[in-house]
């Protein structure tokens with residue numbers, strides 16, 4: 001039944017299957033910010049590496065949202081994007097920063113870890129995988145993992161990715177997630193200063209990942225309290241307005257309300273985006289150095305082979321099948 005409904009919906013709306021998936025699974029920083037962060041990170045790299053990434057800048061940009069497209073289709077995917085720190089005590093948090101994934105599993109049941117999110121450990125794991133890809137000089141893998149790693153780093157820097165109240169659902173602020181990480185960057189990021197300096201080698205990758213999460217979490221109180229405060233001053237019809245998106249009129253936070261909120265946050269979104277860009281550049285560089293600095297200067301623009309493209313189409317089709325399976329179960 002669901003499948004039939006989706007087919008009819010697609011025919012009527014004129015959307016492709018991937019448009020449908022993208023619309024329904026749209027989350028985290030939003031397409032705009034994720035793509036911008038990966039793209040800007042390229043310009044932090046040193047001369048030995050920047051040429052390779054510049055040649056492939058469209059790849060790391062276009063694929064910046066791949067992990068979000070997978071998250072409802074692959075069971076393991078969703079927990080990689082967040083960590084609900086409020087489920088852990090302060091004393092436990094202080095210890096966790098130093099735990100490897102193996103140590104974490106020894107100390108806390110694995111299903112609890114997954115339930116509350118694993119983003120800091122996953123960043124470390126992705127960095128390891130990127131180092132391996134550099135070592136093997138596997139260009140396709142280097143680019144895919146670089147794009148993915150950039151995504152997870154960006155998510156770790158979002159305050160609402162560090163709490164169980166991730167969409168304001170526990171404080172009657174439903175929708176604040178997309179407001180902060182999609183609406184605000186889309187409206188204001190053009191004026192941000194993205195000069196973050198040169199990428200540097202990061203000796204302590206896992207601690208860096210945790211630091212990002214803790215910094216983001218420290219900003220959470222302002223994210224929630226300023227929206228609450230401002231909402232008391234605005235009538236509903238002033239708080240929300242209508243905007244054109246993909247040729248459709250959608251209800252969203254009004255420009256005036258967004259501007260006021262953005263002002264109250266005092267460059268917070270800009271700070272978090274800058275931190276993401278810098279960290280992405282640092283960890284791409286670190287992976288390359290740890291792999292022995294392979295020479296990539298002769299590598300041109302990566303072009304997908306026919307086999308790679310066929311495999312991707314198959315993989316995406318399998319995601320759709322799994323999505324429908326999940327929905328059918330949820331109907332019961």
Ligand SMILES: [Zn+2]
Nearest residue numbers: 028068081155
């Ligand atoms: Zn994400």
